[in-house]
Amino acid sequence: MGISVKNLSRHYDNQKAVDSISFDAKPGRILGFLGPNGAGKSTTMRMLTGYLKPTSGEAEIADKSILTQAIEAKKHIGYLPENTPLYTDMYVKEFLNFVGQTYELKNLAHRVDEVINMVGLTPEQHKKIGMLSKGYRQRVGLAQAIIHNPDVLILDEPTSGLDPNQLIGIRALIKELGKNKTVIISTHIMQEVEAICDDIIIINKGKIVANDSLDGIKKANNQDSLEVIFRKLTA
Numbered sequence: 001m002g003i004s005v006k007n008l009s010r011h012y013d014n015q016k017a018v019d020s021i022s023f024d025a026k027p028g029r030i031l032g033f034l035g036p037n038g039a040g041k042s043t044t045m046r047m048l049t050g051y052l053k054p055t056s057g058e059a060e061i062a063d064k065s066i067l068t069q070a071i072e073a074k075k076h077i078g079y080l081p082e083n084t085p086l087y088t089d090m091y092v093k094e095f096l097n098f099v100g101q102t103y104e105l106k107n108l109a110h111r112v113d114e115v116i117n118m119v120g121l122t123p124e125q126h127k128k129i130g131m132l133s134k135g136y137r138q139r140v141g142l143a144q145a146i147i148h149n150p151d152v153l154i155l156d157e158p159t160s161g162l163d164p165n166q167l168i169g170i171r172a173l174i175k176e177l178g179k180n181k182t183v184i185i186s187t188h189i190m191q192e193v194e195a196i197c198d199d200i201i202i203i204n205k206g207k208i209v210a211n212d213s214l215d216g217i218k219k220a221n222n223q224d225s226l227e228v229i230f231r232k233l234t235a
């Protein structure tokens with residue numbers, strides 16, 4: 001139930017935002033998807049989740065083609081977009097109930113309470129989403145991504161906006177979820193990658209410049225820190 005990407009591209013006019021990338025993401029592993037601003041991370045994630053049509057290439061999510069079996073593929077995905085577009089007029093529970101209903105989940109009230117607890121939203125659960133701080137909104141985004149217990153999680157900068165205390169809890173949650181799911185996260189925080197990722201892809205100007213395990217990439221680079229390796233490959 002992993003992800004397989006083959007020669008995936010997205011062009012904007014003359015710009016190759018994503019330029020024929022290929023990679024696999026495996027179940028039970030967390031893949032860190034890294035790259036400088038504008039490298040093509042969000043564009044890739046939006047193609048994998050069906051929000052953006054590729055210019056060319058193909059990808060499969062849990063063996064379902066994102067092109068020819070898009071609805072089937074989507075059922076396997078939980079997605080946290082970069083700028084979580086949440087319904088700000090809705091209450092937290094109301095929103096999660098609404099999302100759960102679209103997946104036709106059974107025992108929905110119980111599942112909503114469960115995900116609220118998992119992402120640490122309990123103290124804020126009775127508020128309207130528009131009243132929440134950025135970090136708590138991010139948690140609502142994470143809750144909606146996992147509510148249907150998908151096999152594949154695609155998280156675009158999941159810890160942006162979280163304070164250092166919140167970071168630890170959410171990282172631990174992602175690590176836990178990664179034990180039996182395929183997880184791709186994009187992040188600019190190298191410490192985070194070292195803390196939770198098993199595998200690393202670095203993308204630069206739309207092309208993959210590194211694709212290895214965390215241990216492998218360090219071994220291949222004299223045990224340099226990931227920050228040094230990142231700069232070397234993307235400067």
Ligand SMILES: Nc1ncnc2c1ncn2[C@@H]1O[C@H](COP(=O)(O)OP(=O)(O)OP(=O)(O)O)[C@@H](O)[C@H]1O
Nearest residue numbers: 012017018035036037038039040041042043044082
């Ligand atoms: N709708 C669009 N129209 C034109 N160009 C776009 C569009 N969306 C993205 N791009 C361009 O595609 C490139 C890749 O953007 P993308 O958002 O995928 O980068 P990113 O790696 O996610 O960056 P960041 O780390 O800043 O979030 C950028 O040069 C961006 O300007």
